[in-house]
Amino acid sequence: MTAAETRPCGILAEGWGWRYGTRLAWAAQDVTLSIRPGERVLLLGASGSGKSTVLQALAGVLGGEDEGEQAGRLLVDGAPPEAARGRTGLVQQDPDAQAVLARVGDDVAFGCENLGVPHDEIWSRVQEALAIVGLDVPLDRSTSALSGGQKQRLALAGALAMRPGLLLLDEPTANLDPEGVVEVRDAVSRVVAHTGATLVVVEHRVDVWLPVVDRVIVLGGGQQGVVADGTPEVVLARRGAELASGGVWVPGIPPRRPGPPRHAPGAPLLAAEALQVGRLRDTAVAGPVDLEVRPGEVLGITGRNGAGKSTLARTLAGLLPPVDGRVAAAPELAAGAGPAPIRWRSREILTRIGTVLQSPDHQLLANTVRAELEVGMRALRLPDAEISARGEELLAALRLAHLADANPHTLSGGEKRRLTVAAMLATRPRVCVLDEPTFGQDATTWAELVDIIARLRDGADAAPSAVVAVTHDADVLAALDARVHRLDGAGVLG
Structure with a gap:
């Protein structure tokens, strides 16, 4: 996986918003930002602020006018995201939503096949991607037999095998054990370092991704759009208390905890x-x-x-x-x-x-x-x-x-x-x-x-x-x- 094989994507959003057809409120609204090719961005915000919606829009999978209403404009490499689908790789919050084939090897190969990658090259990419994410299982292992964390690695492997110019990760370590979190974070870091791909990651484990990203963008939800944008040091250090009060996870500012148990445990149920x-x-x-x-x-x-x-x-x-x-x-x-x-x-x-x-x-x-x-x-x-x-x-x-x-x-x-x-x-x-x-x-x-x-x-x-x-x-x-x-x-x- 080399830089020569991957051309990083740029992103432009101008007053962009999306409202699902079944909802009155906008899922994201008035989002304005520009991401240069090769930047590594951590996208933060409170639950429901529109982070996942933005990633799905960048991947071109939100749907057309029959599924919702769009405002403003959103471009990937100067074109609508739908035109750049072969250049973007998305790992969604729910890895089950991305497992499309019954066997591990076939599932990782699926995106490459859709891109018309030569057959012999597909399987070298599959092996490489599985090794990068640390999913050491037979290629014929049933995808339904994998644990939630293994399915997350599978989804990431499928995205990496396509060698995207824009890698979009939505809570990629949410269901992983502590060792797996570090392994996947390091795997992503190696991939973007070697290929130069643009990275946008949504993750509540902020401290995990700080060694990888060079920019933090915070969505405010509702009509607020982007409420903070800059280097991690500037955004989290200077505005940490303000962001934490709005629900953003900020390293060093833990959320409140309940008191100890009120009673001794009872007889087993x-x-x-x-x-x-x-x-x-x-x-x-x-x-x-x-x-x-x-x-x-x-x-x-x-x-x-x-x-x-x-x-x-x-x-x-x-x-x-x-x-x-x-x-x-x-x-x-x-x-x-x-x-x-x-x-x-x-x-x-x-x-x-x-x-x-x-x-x-x-x-x-x-x-x-x-x-x-x-x-x-x-x-x-x-x-x-x-x-x-x-x-x-x-x-x-x-x-x-x-x-x-x-x-x-x-x-x-x-x-x-x-x-x-x-x-x-x-x-x-x-x-x-x-x-x-x-x-x-x-x-x-x-x-x-x-x-x-x-x-x-x-x-x-x-x-x-x-x-x-x-x-x-x-x-x-x-x-x-x-x-x-x-x-x-x-x-x-x-």
């Missing part, structure tokens, strides 16, 4: 005994595991990508059967439904175990945010007045009230995460299983989500809940005084 877990009936990816899930505390599940954390979480939640061993619910939680959550009916699970999956899009069922919140409550046949009251309370608590009538799929990644948490809370389960609960959050919404989890733990509004949190965010576990179980796994690490 769930217990795993010699538990082995896997997505396939006879193939364990982790275990045996023995653990207890107790009200009044947070159980943190950590481990490297591919260790089986999400699979363990789904098994504890009654969504996957154990490969071996068992998950047993205490009589207080089972309440006549039987001790094995995997055998419970969906309505029985709703008020007992609530689950937030790693990928928010996998849980979105309704056409509006308000209707999404009501899905579980309507399945429980709650009175309309109670459904409305709970829904309005959660919309306000999770900062989603202004999006109540929006299509959930048009929300930012952070907003989708808050929506799935709100939908889980609506049915008031005693056990909450959260997979990467703070994914995509700005500093303000991170603190608010952590506070909500702490209130569940402490029983601030009802009996104390038991919380299982699968996360790579060590700050979350520290803030919640979590008891940590590290999973080593039996599968491929990545």
Whole structure:
């Protein structure tokens, strides 16, 4: 991958904005900026400020007039982004949205094939890209068998294989373990150093990317457009306090944290005994595991990508059967439904175990945010007045009230995460299983989500809940005084 093979792209935005066809408010508005070829830019802003929308627009994938309304102009190398699609590589927030083929090698090769790259050259590019991102799996490995972090590396490899002049990364390290974060950051740094490609990265882990970028641009959301633009030293040092107050993650200015647990943990509501877990009936990816899930505390599940954390979480939640061993619910939680959550009916699970999956899009069922919140409550046949009251309370608590009538799929990644948490809370389960609960959050919404989890733990509004949190965010576990179980796994690490 050489500079001669890659011509970096320039970017120009003049009063640019975009409004999705299903929303009244603009997702981004009055964005004016110029990025020179070869610059490395960190794009910041509070959750919902339009960062992902800008990246999708630069990649030419927002759609036409039937999907939304555009204002101003946006150019890549002096032309509309749609004309430069072969020159841009986009890695989106949700890596599942980019896995288009069944096997790893074919998926990485897909973009090259669309560009008409000669067959022999495609496969050398595939091998090179996989090596750069550190995804050491067979080319015929099923993409559906990869962990969330591995899928993120796969998406990045697919973008790198096309050797784009403009590399667009949307939260590229969100679901990666700490080692993987550094590996991917360093891989991107090597690529842009060797090729000279222009880089625009959206990431809440600001300190991770400071060694790579030479410019920081901050979006204010709404009609504010660009509110800060300059070198990292100028923007973060001189305006750090101001930006942090608006939700931007600023190194050295941590968000507020809740207090310690109010009560000692209670008797276990769930217990795993010699538990082995896997997505396939006879193939364990982790275990045996023995653990207890107790009200009044947070159980943190950590481990490297591919260790089986999400699979363990789904098994504890009654969504996957154990490969071996068992998950047993205490009589207080089972309440006549039987001790094995995997055998419970969906309505029985709703008020007992609530689950937030790693990928928010996998849980979105309704056409509006308000209707999404009501899905579980309507399945429980709650009175309309109670459904409305709970829904309005959660919309306000999770900062989603202004999006109540929006299509959930048009929300930012952070907003989708808050929506799935709100939908889980609506049915008031005693056990909450959260997979990467703070994914995509700005500093303000991170603190608010952590506070909500702490209130569940402490029983601030009802009996104390038991919380299982699968996360790579060590700050979350520290803030919640979590008891940590590290999973080593039996599968491929990545």
